[in-house]
Amino acid sequence: MHARFAKYTRMHTIQMLDANMNNHINLIVEGSEGGTQPVEVKLISSNVYRILFSPGFVEGIAAGDVIRLTDQVTGEFEVIEYGGNVSVKISDISRIVDKLPEIDSILTKIGARRDGNLEHVAVWTIPVKFGFNDIELSVANACKILKEPEWWYGNVYDSQNNPINWWL
Numbered sequence: 001m002h003a004r005f006a007k008y009t010r011m012h013t014i015q016m017l018d019a020n021m022n023n024h025i026n027l028i029v030e031g032s033e034g035g036t037q038p039v040e041v042k043l044i045s046s047n048v049y050r051i052l053f054s055p056g057f058v059e060g061i062a063a064g065d066v067i068r069l070t071d072q073v074t075g076e077f078e079v080i081e082y083g084g085n086v087s088v089k090i091s092d093i094s095r096i097v098d099k100l101p102e103i104d105s106i107l108t109k110i111g112a113r114r115d116g117n118l119e120h121v122a123v124w125t126i127p128v129k130f131g132f133n134d135i136e137l138s139v140a141n142a143c144k145i146l147k148e149p150e151w152w153y154g155n156v157y158d159s160q161n162n163p164i165n166w167w168l
Contacts, residue, residue, distance in 0.1 A: 022052060027067075028075035029057045030159060036075040047072075048080070053115035054087035054125045054154060060164075062087035062155045063115060063125040082166040086128050087154030088112070088139055091121040092146040099145050106142040110134055123154065128167045 023043060026036035037057045041049035047069045054062045061067060064083020070076045090096065090103070097119050104114055112124040126135055143149035158164055 023049075025049060025069060025072075026075045027055065027058045027061075027069075027077055030059055032057075034074070041067075051083070054085070054123050056089065056116050056118070056121060056123045058154075059159070060155055063113075065155070079166075082155075084128055084167075085125045086135065086156055086167075087115075088124045088126055088135065088151060089121060089154055090124075090139065090143065090146070090149055090151040092149045093120070094147040095119050096122055096146065102145055103142045107138055110138045112138075 022040055024038040025041055027039050029035040029037050035057075037055050039055045039058060039061075040052045042052060044050055044066065049067055049069065051061050051063050051065045051067065061077075061079060062083065062085040064085045065079055066081040066083070067077040068080050070078055088107075092099075096103075097117065100114065100117060100122060103122070104112075107114075107124055107126070110126055110130040112126045114122055114124050116123050128135075139151050143151060155166075156164060
């Protein structure tokens with residue numbers, strides 16, 4: 001094989017792999033004075049990405065959503081297609097980590113997948129097809145095992161606490 005062709009083939013293969021690999025992009029964390037969170041995504045086209053895991057600190061999106069990155073410096077974005085999932089975040093004043101297996105066993109009954117956690121907070125992706133009543137009942141049951149839990153949806157309400165209604 002000619003050296004130039006071999007170099008081109010290796011470079012072309014690397015470029016193809018890069019296009020098919022998952023990446024992280026930094027998305028804005030509202031109310032954090034310029035803070036961002038790295039979010040794992042799959043590149044769809046220029047500045048358009050599918051969210052692979054619901055982020056813990058970025059509001060307004062869940063796994064499966066397709067976004068357009070509108071400002072690479074600040075991490076601002078717009079949702080161009082919702083993926084049919086809600087993001088549910090649960091926090092507690094005590095360590096939540098020790099309770100995660102029990103919480104997971106409750107939430108997986110409604111199709112939930114835990115996408116991340118820290119010591120006092122965790123985030124799950126749940127298909128909206130299970131309905132808000134079942135989701136909220138399951139989350140309430142999961143919260144019973146915690147000391148002083150708080151939970152919220154990550155992509156159901158806007159920053160003024162109005163329903164986004166993407167599921168209608």
